[in-house]
Amino acid sequence: MSNAVEFHRVSRRFGAVTAVDDVSFSIAAGETVALLGPSGCGKTSILRVIAGFERPDHGTVSIGGRDVTALKPYERNVGLLFQHYALFPHMTVAENIAYGLRHRGADRREIPDRVEAMLALVRLQGFGSRRPHQLSGGQQQRVALARALATRPGLILLDEPLSALDAKLRQDLRAELKQVLAAVNSTAMVVTHDQEEAMSLGERVFLMQAGRIVQVGAPSDVYGRPGSRFAADFMGRTNWIEAQVTRRETGLARALSRSGLSLTVPDCPSDAIDICVRPENIILSAADDADQHGMANSAKGRILNVALLGSTRQILVEMAGGEQILVMQANRVGDGLGPGQAVTIGFPVDACITMPAGNPTGLAA
Amino acid sequence: MTAIPVQPPPIAIPAPPRTTLFLLAPGLLLLFAIFALPLFGLVLESLKQYVPGRVGSAVDAPLTLENYRELATPSFAGVLYETFKLSAAASLAGLLAAFPLAYCIVRRFSPRQRAVCIGLLVMLVLLSMLVRTYALELAFGSVGVARPLFLALGISPTSRWYTETLVAAGLLHAVVPMCTLTLLGTIQNIDPRFCDAAQSLGAPAWKAHLGITVPLALPGLVSAFLIAMTFSISAFVIPMVLGKGRVLFLSNTIYTRFSDVANYPSGAAVSIVMLVISLLVLSLVSLVQRRRGSRS
Structure with missing residues (x-):
């Protein structure tokens, strides 16, 4: 149920800016990795390359052992959690969660059960008929998580998953996010500029600076044995x-x-x-x-x-x-x-x- | 400790103070003088008896519904039908063309390209309708540059079908920039991540647009359609130049009644009919939209 990710010498340029500069890494199946770096360091570009929204200029990306470099976003089963949730405002919570199931060709009779199961997973039973704007920020984020996980993606990418929430809620949701990710046993990549988020969610931290990954290690290693002034700071x-x-x-x-x-x-x-x-x-x-x-x-x-x-x-x-x-x-x-x-x-x-x-x-x- | 009763702060809607009325007065007076009053005169004129040979009705002419009754003829119905058929066709086609155009300008272009495009569109809207329409006539009219091509294709540039198409094309070319400009804001306000999310959930780009972008843009699409439709229904120069008297719109009929045969009461009646129909279309479409809006 979980897919390993392999990034081999990937580069992506936008005009004169090299957003991703010859980056290679691998993520083991089932592992949760935090891609950490300041804004503009290229971490979002890496996420978009994995999701298929950006085509790398060089290098290859493989997910679950399959080369997906040339595949369109909808041809890869990669779950995506957006910073501002991106829930479809004209659909109910249940319709949002069912969207992926409908388009990934799930059996129509099984969709309602699967939607219910996902709502239960994020502890939102009974919210299926609400509209996104009737939910709080934390609830919206949980719906977004349920929607992303509904199709059982082998890999889920989380883009600044908690930064739109206030500090207290963030702590609660962080713990919950960790539980849910463990429960579905999916490979996960958390993209964030917040070192707290990275250290608490990631089993390994990839620290990025100016388009490159400058340090990889367990959170305690990257914190306790920084490889550079930048990493330490x-x-x-x-x-x-x-x-x-x-x-x-x-x-x-x-x-x-x-x-x-x-x-x-x-x-x-x-x-x-x-x-x-x-x-x-x-x-x-x-x-x-x-x-x-x-x-x-x-x-x-x-x-x-x-x-x-x-x-x-x-x-x-x-x-x-x-x-x-x-x-x-x-x-x-x-x-x-x-x-x-x-x-x-x-x-x-x-x-x-x-x-x-x-x-x-x-x-x- | 005594409990302090919790009261919501009173929401006061202040009566318009004197300065507000003072500031509104010139505009209201102007609107009354150059809009409400003449319109009322038009309604009155449409209810007066027509005396052939006389320009305008007599001051003491008796009131009658004859001018309206006279419109219930196949020939007037034909004009109505023609007006609406071609207007609706041009508005729908305009919408279909404008949506991708607006999408492209908002999502694909650099800020510089966007500014150039918007400038061009605004220029198109402001450019004299007469000039643009004659340019079309010169290119595609019955004696236009494209005539040999049409003849070679077996299309007669003088056929009724062709003339109708030409009028619709004339409306279309005026309507596309309007619709595009109207849709720019709508599309700008739709978070592009909705589409990303849909694609990451397995929907190909076209399905994502159909299922997400289009429904979210619906209010904008409706207003663009309304603008195009009301513009087309009241078009005058385009059917006159390109239709050459064979395709008549309501406006052309109004013009003929007033200027050629000097039947003011009848011209006024046609004008009122056009106004009422336009208002009906407007309220019908916005009613449908509000229904949809309240459901979601």
Whole structure:
């Protein structure tokens, strides 16, 4: 019931712009992959090439072992979920779901049962006779999902599936989407610019930049071991410390930052390095706290400001040498951290990711 | 704590303040003077007795329905039928031609090409009808450039069938740019992803358009048809030049009654009949559309 996807050296140009630049990848049958990248990086073009709306200039696309490069969209059984749902406004919910079944030649007598089953799958029983405009955004998206899955496509493509919904609803629907995708056991590709969506839905993340896939890996890998400054920045908030390696030991390096911080970090072949430290990996404590003694790296500073984000808070700390470091913490009660307070920050060696300086696409050590 | 009664904010429809009336007055007065009053005069004229030889009715002429009764003849019915047959044919054909054209301009063309096309269409609409119609006559008329070709094909350029077709073609060429311009907005407002969605669900492009684009464009198609139809019914120059007196439209009959035989009351009666029929067509089509609209 699920189809593997194979992209072999595919390119697609629009005039002078190369939207997809010699891209190859494969998705295993049943796997859910998130294609992540900033807007304009070519991820939508890849989706449209797989769906058949764009013909690649070079390369081949195969779905389920069959070369589909020359096939029209309606000749491939690929489910498509649109960002703004694209439900047919002049049809009822049931007619929308039945549309694909009618055109894919399903037995007419079986269509009503199949429609009911799909409505049940997305928990919308009894909504069949409504019109799309009578539903909320989340319900519309679920109808769109039911419509896309009704024909049992071996592959489903989801274009920014949750970005049109508000934040709370997005979380609920994300979990539901994951359940439904697992239930139908279909290969899926989620195209998104939202790293949270990509990490929570994808078993693997394909990170795209300027028409190319720059990193592939499990969400935790791409987040925890970014291959470039771009990858590190795109996957989440990051502190960058520019430093020079002063001494090397087995697998470790001593480095001195511009402002005079002395750090122990994983080794890197280059002497000029950029050190990436995620804000949530930094421990912050009162200036003379003994907790920091076990840390490989610690430094003193002063709080510049505290931003509350609900369950978490971001604390900007100015180090003695002038560097500003962002710290992310759970927003616990009663420690009264505020601007001006002297603090110590600390982080272990493995919280540091080092890469050669000034090379935005360079590989990590 | 006392409960505060929750009331919906009152929706006040303000009476038009003095300034609004003041601003509306010139327009309303003008409309009354140059539209309502003359039209009323026309209705009155159509009810007056005709005295042969006299230009216009006498001020004290008795009121009568004779002018309308006189229209219940096969020859007038023929004019009515001809007008509607050719108008409907031209409007439908115009719609069929305009829809793909409008679709192409909106969906396939670059913004620059689109601007050029829209400019051309607007120019076509504004260009003198007389000039365009004579150009058609010179090309396809009974003595036109295409005459040898028609003769070779065994078509007589003087046959009634040919003249009728020529008049319809004249209407068509005027109606196509109008319909296209009307449909541009309609098609612009249809999300192209509907069609993508339909295709991803297994419908070939033509079926997707038939099942999705066309029904969604229906309101626009109806208005385009109405515009084309009302234009065609009241066409004057096109049937006169291309029909050469053999194909008569209502307008031509009106003109003849007023100018050639100076039978003002009868001319007025024909005018009123045309007006009423046009209004009937308009309200009928929009009624059907509203029915459909309320169902969906």
